[in-house]
Amino acid sequence: MSVLKHIGKNNELPAVAVSPSNFNSFVVQLLTERQYRVEVWADVKGGKNGWTIIRQGSPGNLEEFEEIVFDTCGxxxxxxxxxxxxxxxxxxxxxxxxxxxxxxxxxxxxxxxxxxxxxxxxxxxxxxxxxxxxxxxxxxxxxxxxxxxxxxxxxxxxxxxxxxxxxxxxxxxxxxxxxxxxxxxxxxxxxxxxxxxxxxxxxxxxxxxxxxxxxxxxxxxxxxxxxxxxxxxxxxxxxxLNLLPQAQDGNRNMSVYTLLNKCKTHIGSRLLLRWIKQPLLDPQEIETRLDLVETFVNDVQLRQSMQEIYLRHVPDLARLARKFQKQSKATLMDAWRLYQFVQQIPSMRQALEDCETSKGSLMKEKMVDPLKSLEDDFKQYERLVEQSLDLEGIDNHEYRINPNYSPDLQRLAERKEELRRDIESERKKAANKLGLGEEKVKLERNKDKIYIFRITRKDEKVLRGKCGSFSVLETRKDGVKFTSTGLRPLSERYKEADDSYSEIQTSLVEKVVEVISTYAPAVESLSEVIAEIDVLVSLAHVASNAPTQYVRPLLSPAGQGDLILKESRHPCVEVMDDVSFIPNDIELLRSSSRLQIITGPNMGGKSTYIRQAGVIVLMAQIGSFVPCSSAEISICHSIHARIGAGDNQLKGVSTFMQEMLDTSSILSSATDKSLIIIDELGRGTSTYDGFGLAWAIAEHIASSIRAPCLFATHFHELTELEGKAEAVTNRHVTAHVADGKLTMLYQVRKGACDQSFGIHVAELAKFPEHVVEMARQKAEQLEMFGNASSSNEDAVGEPASKKRKTDEAAGEQGDHEEGSRLILQFLKDFSALPFDSLAPSEACLRVRQMRDEMASKGNKFVESLLLQPA
Missing domain, CATH: 3.30.420.110 (MutS, connector domain)
Known part of the structure; x- marks a missing residue:
């Protein structure tokens, strides 16, 4: 690549010269990674106004750069x-x-x-x-x-x-x-x-x-x-849920797509990608896929033969069909590649037909019969390729028309061969005249396709004095190139015959490609069948070769049944190096444990636990077996996830605002047929505000949306929702503390976490000792203060003022619950405001009025939140 230059009028246009290979690389990067538009201009007419666009593309329209993109990206x-x-x-x-x-x-x-x-x-x-x-x-x-x-x-x-x-x-x-x-x-x-x-x-x-x-x-x-x-x-x-590889992820292999993609064909890999983004809702369609996956799971020999014999060498049929449709891009090599696979269809179909399975009728309907029909469709295609292509030339990677395909072509081929023999005879005569061995006089064709002789510079002296018979054309490091009075007319006649041959062959190639293009619909149909077989075999391969084998899920219609996953595992985490995964049960029962609040130490496995539920449900609905010992799954119409707390600073969105946007989307679109996954909601604002929002949102999901929900939180006070809101239960991730050392057990148990492990986690993170010690002292002081307050309130014979405090404490819980309802109503009203059509001053006034109305209720819990500094 050259240095940056400025061209054009007043040197306003920055420019750089690049090689063709670098050009291709830059175009691909601009279109697929940077997501820019690209225009290619050329001086077609010459002169100042001769520049015009000859190619253009955009991230969604790669039509004119398709070959470059696919050749570079795969x-x-x-x-x-x-x-x-x-x-x-x-x-x-x-x-x-x-x-x-x-x-x-x-x-x-x-x-x-x-x-x-x-x-x-x-x-x-x-x-x-x-x-x-x-x-x-x-x-x-x-x-x-x-x-x-x-x-x-x-x-x-x-x-x-x-x-x-x-x-x-x-x-x-x-x-x-x-x-x-x-x-x-x-x-x-x-x-x-x-x-x-x-x-x-x-x-x-x-x-x-x-x-x-x-x-x-x-x-x-x-x-x-x-x-x-x-x-x-x-x-x-x-x-x-890490469904697709993300360019910014440090480990791209952690995606569900990468895990499941053991496809042997490019068309299969692309179909799997669509399946992951489009999980099914129809129980019958899902069961059909599961039946076929189960067939390949049970028949190891069939699965292996599909992957290692038949699918491994399948060309990209979708791209071939596209080339056939656009005849200008199709070549004889494309025709040959399709021919090679078409010949494999009968044996592939027979292998599927011979499979002994209770799902034989389904296999016949989905795979065997379509392949049989396509096998018949391509018989004429096979005959066309065998007659029109020079099969002997293909062995030398030369794709050309068979001379016997056309009388004119055959006549010219015979003429060329005759002239080639005469030229070879002339070479031997030249060697004899020069007194050199035949092997020392080489026969070559120059850039104009004219035959010439070449000898080494060491033998140049033999040409001297023989100018009448030989003419030296040029002398270079690789030797002396010359011709003879006998070679010159033979070479010219050969070139004429060769040009005529090429002209006729070009015309015949166009006609053959035109006929082949009529098979584009059949190639598309073949592509669909093979891609589906490839994906189903890939899912069976993953299920059979996992660290612990997957199982077939039992499905119930949306809105019915429960989510019960026994010994469930996160499929991506369990295959990581040096990981011994601890399985856990997940039970979301509509009647009793619809919403689970999960507490426990950071790094204890809360996020993995709630994510694996979403991943397993999605895997089941694309027709895959799942990583459990048993699985009962109620079909979900949607999965909503609020996980992680990261700023989106490039778009001007803070951590807390991003949380609120995601959560608002969940509250407005989730139904009782959804699965909701929330992790650590309420970070990025004050502890009081964060806890109040988390409580109100969890209560709303439990009582109004009534969707199965896994709610991981660092607010231990949120566990009090159990028993106060319908179908809310507590779970916690376990850890073991001995001799001041914390060991994560990664097991999920019933009930709330009975202690905080924040200081122990700080030790694991190698915090400075004096920081850890100071944190421990402050925690002990707060705990002593809390214990002293409890002791005073529980003392026998306490004064009337103390008893009043106890009575007041009994009423605080009611204020808390009523305040949570007020906050939730405020959030609903806030999200309903038409900010797009309100002036900033009017919007602020409306929000202030809503705030004052909420404060006028006299709820002490709300008042305590409003007194907190912004």
């Missing part, structure tokens, strides 16, 4: 999705129209739905689709209401925003545009009343310029995104 690179969004206010919420495009699978998807104030359904849809780029109308993004909400969602999902003119969302020509891309029959499936979805589709077609490539006309399929078919996952849950 075939497992996830196909990016670009989504167009249109939102319109609909009374209490929003009506969202959405359209997306998957260029690899040739899918145009549409969806229109109602959403709440926080657009949680839109966020779940963006996560589910693996969205890299969103297109929205300029006027919407400039609106203080719609624009602000959309930007928050896009930022949270790490999605690049592209703004387009409102006219691009016009639906004037949408019918004919979709007819050309989908075909008239597919267009009948569109609900023309979904105006927002159609306007988004119109913008998507214009933005991606889909109509300009006639080879794509009629090739797209229509797909309706059904939000009620898959589990709802927002970005916070995906990150909290």
């Amino acid at each position: 075939e497992t690179q996830e196909t990016p999705t670009v989504v167009c969004v249109q939102i319109v206010s609909d009374g209490a919420g929003w009506r969202v129209g959405l359209a997306y495009c998957d260029n690899t699978l040739k899918i145009i998807g549409v969806c229109e739905f109602l959403d709440g104030d926080q657009l949680t359904n839109l966020e779940a849809a963006l996560v589910r689709l693996g969205t890299k780029e969103c297109v929205a109308a300029e006027d919407k993004m400039r609106s203080p209401v719609e624009g602000k909400k959309l930007r928050e969602i896009f930022d949270r999902c790490d999605v690049v925003l592209t703004e387009r003119k409102s006219r691009d969302f016009s639906t004037k020509d949408i019918n004919q545009d979709l007819n050309r891309l989908l075909g008239p029959e597919s267009c009948k499936l569109i609900n023309m009343e979904d105006e927002n979805a159609l306007s988004s589709a119109a913008c998507l077609i214009r933005y991606l310029d889909l109509l300009s490539d006639e080879s794509l006309h009629g090739k797209f399929k229509l797909q309706e995104l059904k939000l009620d078919r898959y589990m709802k996952l927002d970005k916070a849950a995906v990150r909290a």
Whole structure:
């Protein structure tokens, strides 16, 4: 790479020269990691105004850089999705129209739905689709209401925003545009009343310029995104459960995707990624997947043969289908790669058919019959490849047309061979004339494809005095190159024949590729079948080769049954080096232990314990076995997670504000069919405020939302909720203290933690001794103060003033409970304020009025919180 230069008018444009290989690397990094847009300009016409864009791309549209990206990142690179969004206010919420495009699978998807104030359904849809780029109308993004909400969602999902003119969302020509891309029959499936979805589709077609490539006309399929078919996952849950590898994570191998991805094909790896982001809700669909996984778990030989014999050498069928559709990119090598696998289909199908299993009919329906049908579809393809390709040349990695495929080509091939023999004879004559051994006179073709002779510089003297027969062309370090009166006309005739041969072969290659392209739909179907087999075999492999074997979960419909996981383990943690995982039971019973408050020392395993519940539920709903000795799982419509307390300073969001945003999203969208996971809520503010919020939120989840919930906390006082709120129970992680030393036992037991281990954990973290000692002294002083107060209150014959204090203490609990309800109501009212449409001064006034109203209730617990410094 050269140094930075400045070019253009007034040297305003910084520029740098890069090599072709560096260019490819930079383009990939800009598009996939930095998420920039890239334009490639060229001086096509020459002169000052000759520059024009020849290629352009964006994070969601890699169409013109596809080869570079896949060649650099590998075939497992996830196909990016670009989504167009249109939102319109609909009374209490929003009506969202959405359209997306998957260029690899040739899918145009549409969806229109109602959403709440926080657009949680839109966020779940963006996560589910693996969205890299969103297109929205300029006027919407400039609106203080719609624009602000959309930007928050896009930022949270790490999605690049592209703004387009409102006219691009016009639906004037949408019918004919979709007819050309989908075909008239597919267009009948569109609900023309979904105006927002159609306007988004119109913008998507214009933005991606889909109509300009006639080879794509009629090739797209229509797909309706059904939000009620898959589990709802927002970005916070995906990150909290470590479902996907994160670039910023120190250990990328800790993700659920990495753990489960033992796929042997690129198409399988990409399908697994979609399954993880789209857990199923239909019990029958989940059971079907589990039946097939169980078949591969039980049949070790079948599983191993699938992975080691049949799947290992499968090409990227989805990309091959795409190349066949775009005939200009397909090659004879692509045709040969497909041919090699197609020949394996019969034996692969037979291996599946011979499997002895009680699920034989299901195997036949899902795998054997589709492969049998495809096997028949490709018979003609096999004959075409065998007739048209030069199979002998392929052994030397030369992909060309078989000369016997065309009489003209065969005639020219024979002519070339005849001339080649004459040229070889001329070489021998030249060696004889020069008095050199035949092996010393080499025959080569120069850059103009003309045959020439070459001898070493040491033998140059033999040419002297023989200028009549030989002509020296050039002398270089590697030798002397020359020709002869006999070689020159032969070489020219050979070049003419070779050029004619190449011209005819090029024409034949185009015709063969054109015929092969008609098999693109069959290749797509084959890709879908093989990808699903690969994922199911991969899930069976992981289940069978885990440190302790996984089990098949027992499922119950959403809203029914309980979550009971016996000897459950975190699947990612248990496979880490030097880890001996301690399994724990998890029981969330709707009637008695719906919400569990987990206390215990830091580093004791609380976070791992609550995370593994979410991971196991998700694994079950994608059709995987789970890391337990037994598992009963009630299907969850959504998983909500608030884990960790980290600032998002680049976006101006503090630790506490991030907690409140995440928690507000949970409270507004969770239902009794959700699973809620909360870890250490209330950090980042004062102890009193944090405890008050944690209490109010936990009580609301238990009494109003009534969803199964694991609530890990450092507020030990929160354990008093047991017995005061419905179906709340306490759990604690155990630790052993001996001789002043703390040993984590990582076991979860019933009841609340009976002591604090903060100072012991500080010792484990190698705090300075004098700091630890001072902390111990202060803790002892506070404990003595507390004991003294208790002793005085319990003394026999205490004075009337002391008894009044005891009576007052009995009433404090009631104030506490009533205060928690007031705080929760304040939070609900606060979240309902239309901040987007209120001026800052008016917003402050409304909040102050709400605060004064809450204070006017005279609740002592609330008053104590309001007196705390901000």
